Amino acid sequence: MKGFITLALVIVSSLFSYISFAVEQAEEIFKQLAPSLYQIRLIDKASGEKSSIGSGFQISSNGIIATNYHVISGFANHPTKYRIEYLDHQGNKDELTLQSVDVINDLALVKRSTKVNMPFFKLTQQIPTKGQELFSLGNPHDLGMIVVPGTYNGLKKESFNDRIHFTGSVNSGMSGGPVVNIQNEVVGINVATSGNQIGFLVPHEKLVALYQSFKREPPGDIEQQMSEQLSQNQNKLINKLLNSQWESKQLENAIIPTIDVPYIRCWGDSNADKTDALFFAAVANCSLDENTYLSSTFFTGSIEMEFRYMQAKELSNNKFYRLYEQQIRRAGPNNKAGKEDVSEYKCHHDIVMPSNKEINNKSIFCTRGYKKFPQLFDVLFLSASIDKDKQALISHFTISGIEQSPALAFTRKFMESVAWK
Amino acid sequence: MEIIIEEISRDHKLISRHRINKDTIDIGRSYQNDIILPDPHICPDHLRLTFNGEHWLIEDQGSINGSYLEDGKTSVKHHIINSGDIFSVGKSLIRIVYTDHPIEETIRLSTFESLINIMRHPLVLTFSIVLFAFVSGYIFYLNKLTETTFSQFLAPAIGMTLIFAIWPAMVALASHFNKHEARIMAQLGISFVFFNLLWISDIIDNIINFNFSSNWPISDLYTLVPIGLAFCLFWLNSYIGFHMGARRRIIVAAGITVLFFGGSYLVQTTNKHEFSAWPNYNATIMTPSFMFLPSSDVDEFIFNSEKLFTKIKKVIAKEKKKEQEKSE
Numbered sequence: 001m002k003g004f005i006t007l008a009l010v011i012v013s014s015l016f017s018y019i020s021f022a023v024e025q026a027e028e029i030f031k032q033l034a035p036s037l038y039q040i041r042l043i044d045k046a047s048g049e050k051s052s053i054g055s056g057f058q059i060s061s062n063g064i065i066a067t068n069y070h071v072i073s074g075f076a077n078h079p080t081k082y083r084i085e086y087l088d089h090q091g092n093k094d095e096l097t098l099q100s101v102d103v104i105n106d107l108a109l110v111k112r113s114t115k116v117n118m119p120f121f122k123l124t125q126q127i128p129t130k131g132q133e134l135f136s137l138g139n140p141h142d143l144g145m146i147v148v149p150g151t152y153n154g155l156k157k158e159s160f161n162d163r164i165h166f167t168g169s170v171n172s173g174m175s176g177g178p179v180v181n182i183q184n185e186v187v188g189i190n191v192a193t194s195g196n197q198i199g200f201l202v203p204h205e206k207l208v209a210l211y212q213s214f215k216r217e218p219p220g221d222i223e224q225q226m227s228e229q230l231s232q233n234q235n236k237l238i239n240k241l242l243n244s245q246w247e248s249k250q251l252e253n254a255i256i257p258t259i260d261v262p263y264i265r266c267w268g269d270s271n272a273d274k275t276d277a278l279f280f281a282a283v284a285n286c287s288l289d290e291n292t293y294l295s296s297t298f299f300t301g302s303i304e305m306e307f308r309y310m311q312a313k314e315l316s317n318n319k320f321y322r323l324y325e326q327q328i329r330r331a332g333p334n335n336k337a338g339k340e341d342v343s344e345y346k347c348h349h350d351i352v353m354p355s356n357k358e359i360n361n362k363s364i365f366c367t368r369g370y371k372k373f374p375q376l377f378d379v380l381f382l383s384a385s386i387d388k389d390k391q392a393l394i395s396h397f398t399i400s401g402i403e404q405s406p407a408l409a410f411t412r413k414f415m416e417s418v419a420w421k
Numbered sequence: 422m423e424i425i426i427e428e429i430s431r432d433h434k435l436i437s438r439h440r441i442n443k444d445t446i447d448i449g450r451s452y453q454n455d456i457i458l459p460d461p462h463i464c465p466d467h468l469r470l471t472f473n474g475e476h477w478l479i480e481d482q483g484s485i486n487g488s489y490l491e492d493g494k495t496s497v498k499h500h501i502i503n504s505g506d507i508f509s510v511g512k513s514l515i516r517i518v519y520t521d522h523p524i525e526e527t528i529r530l531s532t533f534e535s536l537i538n539i540m541r542h543p544l545v546l547t548f549s550i551v552l553f554a555f556v557s558g559y560i561f562y563l564n565k566l567t568e569t570t571f572s573q574f575l576a577p578a579i580g581m582t583l584i585f586a587i588w589p590a591m592v593a594l595a596s597h598f599n600k601h602e603a604r605i606m607a608q609l610g611i612s613f614v615f616f617n618l619l620w621i622s623d624i625i626d627n628i629i630n631f632n633f634s635s636n637w638p639i640s641d642l643y644t645l646v647p648i649g650l651a652f653c654l655f656w657l658n659s660y661i662g663f664h665m666g667a668r669r670r671i672i673v674a675a676g677i678t679v680l681f682f683g684g685s686y687l688v689q690t691t692n693k694h695e696f697s698a699w700p701n702y703n704a705t706i707m708t709p710s711f712m713f714l715p716s717s718d719v720d721e722f723i724f725n726s727e728k729l730f731t732k733i734k735k736v737i738a739k740e741k742k743k744e745q746e747k748s749e
Contacts, residue, residue: 276567276568278566278567278568317708317710318563318708319562319563321706321707321708322563322564323566324706325704325705325706326564328704328706329704330699331700331702332698332699332700333698333699333700337698338696338698339696342698343733343736343737343740344696344697345697345699345700345701345702346729346732346733346736347635347700347701347702347703347729348634348635348636348722348725348726348728348729349634349635349702349703349704350634350635350636350717350721350722350725351631351632351634351712351714351716351717352716352717352718352719352721352722353716353717353718354718354719355718355719360712360716362631362704362706363722364702364703364704365722365726365729366700366702366729367726367729367730367733368700368733369730369733369734369736369737371737371740371741374734374737374738377730377733380700382702382704384704384706386631386706386707386708386709386712387709388709389708389709404727404730408723408726408727411723411726412719412723415719415722416719
């Protein structure tokens with residue numbers, strides 16, 4: 001019996017020491033890294049107050065600090081309205097200058113002035129393994145710097161641009177903060193959260209790439225840099241989509257295309273449960289799960305395709321078409337954009353039969369241009385079949401931030417892939 | 422010597438007309454007068470007209486309120502009457518004309534008159550009102566998302582018909598107040614015929630929008646048709662209800678048309694200045710039986726869509742230029 005108690009004591013005490021070890025570890029990490037951690041704040045020049053906050057961390061001895069693009073996007077869009085400021089662990093404040101951005105991966109490099117060589121975060125050389133313990137650092141809700149332990153859960157499967165799935169709470173204000181492994185090396189940057197302990201990080205290699213290219217040749221003009229990144233990313237994506245297998249799928253009596261890539265995810269719904277509905281409707285909707293943040297009112301990089309099949313139950317043709325017409329009256333963009341970001345839409349409509357002669361559609365193509373990035377457009381396509389009395393197929397897509405020729409190439413392929421069974 | 426005395430209203434509309442063949446004529450409120458005027462501001466023996474062999478003379482008989490040549494300051498005394506003179510007596514007006522007074526030329530009955538007569542014929546009128554009600558009910562039925570019974574769309578059909586009957590009723594009322602014949606049946610008849618024509622023009626508009634691509638300006642041109650129809654309706658309304666010159670009638674009809682369509686156009690253009698993040702496209706579709714034109718192919722559609730990019734680039738460049746000028 002005595003031996004048993006001793007055993008229990010040993011187990012309890014070792015458990016204790018494990019917990020205290022974890023706490024000590026976090027404390028140790030924080031102590032070592034605190035001098036290189038910053039709160040990044042955007043100060044509205046007119047009022048002198050901060051308008052948004054985030055976190056940042058130093059990655060070079062000469063004062064280069066990494067953060068999220070969305071933390072400083074206000075400055076990137078309106079350099080005269082704001083200035084960027086840091087607040088270090090000792091409460092010192094000073095101005096920062098914007099050096100380089102990566103809008104696709106939501107990264108930015110800013111610089112503080114320093115006369116001495118300062119401590120900085122090392123970027124890791126190796127990719128973590130699943131289940132490995134990581135520590136996220138940042139300043140959530142302006143409450144002061146904190147450490148959040150969590151685990152690495154690999155890359156998010158459905159993303160076109162890689163994101164690390166981190167199990168641990170990443171809160172607003174921690175954006176731009178580093179996530180380190182037990183060796184205090186940066187493996188990712190806090191970027192987003194889906195709530196409930198699901199956080200997303202930008203992998204460290206994106207930051208490495210941005211920093212390397214910055215060291216080689218700093219960008220001359222941030223807007224130009226953004227413009228190139230947007231074009232390049234969207235061209236890469238559209239090329240991938242156009243060169244991927246477009247599989248024909250059946251939606252009731254219609255043939256619709258699906259693109260076999262993991263980052264385009266599809267959902268479906270129908271009104272089969274509504275017995276009093278005047279027509280049967282089934283919807284398939286496929287979209288890219290990510291988009292690119294340009295400002296709080298301007299998002300781009302989204303892709304969405306939607307197909308809606310309708311069949312009249314006991315309806316006259318005229319009434320069916322009237323209700324059908326109401327379904328296509330209002331189609332809108334699926335990215336947020338304001339007056340200062342985009343022009344208004346211009347549209348073309350016609351009755352079009354694809355070369356397979358399998359369907360006859362009223363097709364509408366609309367596009368609007370980006371004011372800051374004149375080679376980029378948002379496009380919206382809507383097509384409604386008009387060759388069957390009691391059946392209808394609406395095929396629709398929107399793509400934001402795309403160049404003219406890929407937009408038209410995608411439209412062509414899309415139009416040719418829709419048919420009746 | 423024969424003379425004609427007309428009692429007229431303040432806006433010179435005829436109330437009664439007397440033709441008298443005497444050389445002395447008495448006018449007043451008492452019953453021994455040749456012309457008895459019931460106006461309490463007129464004296465029992467108010468006025469006397471006499472023919473002196475050459476002229477008619479008018480003389481006030483010392484009445485309390487006097488008799489004046491219209492707008493005249495002093496009461497008439499041995500005044501020589503010219504044909505067409507208007508005198509104010511008490512609060513009434515009388516006009517005196519000789520038998521050889523010139524009259525206006527005869528207005529030929531317009532061909533519209535026979536058309537209007539057809540439209541106000543009870544059978545035709547009933548038919549056009551029933552047709553209108555039927556179409557309103559049918560449109561209500563088409564737009565209803567749930568199953569509808571006959572009685573459900575009877576109410577909106579009748580309601581719509583009554584609402585649209587307000588216009589001809591108001592025109593008839595207005596002409597009645599202007600001392601013209603109300604001619605409510607004629608007003609209803611032509612109004613409902615035109616309302617039905619507007620339905621038809623709507624259907625044609627839909628067929629055009631459905632069939633033609635946005636390359637054709639035809640649907641823009643077609644907006645003139647309902648405007649033209651409305652103008653014709655207003656013209657006929659005023660033709661039936663009011664007697665006025667041809668030019669004035671055109672101006673009045675055009676004025677009402679501008680008021681109707683100009684107002685909605687104004688609202689549209691003021692809304693246009695506000696930025697819209699949503700596209701504005703023509704989504705008209707109709708059943709396959711309404712399709713008359715052959716379809717385009719994908720190449721043609723892509724070619725036409727490509728032009729939009731150039732247009733947008735121009736719009737953005739123009740805006741940039743404007744902004745630069747502003748900042749300078």
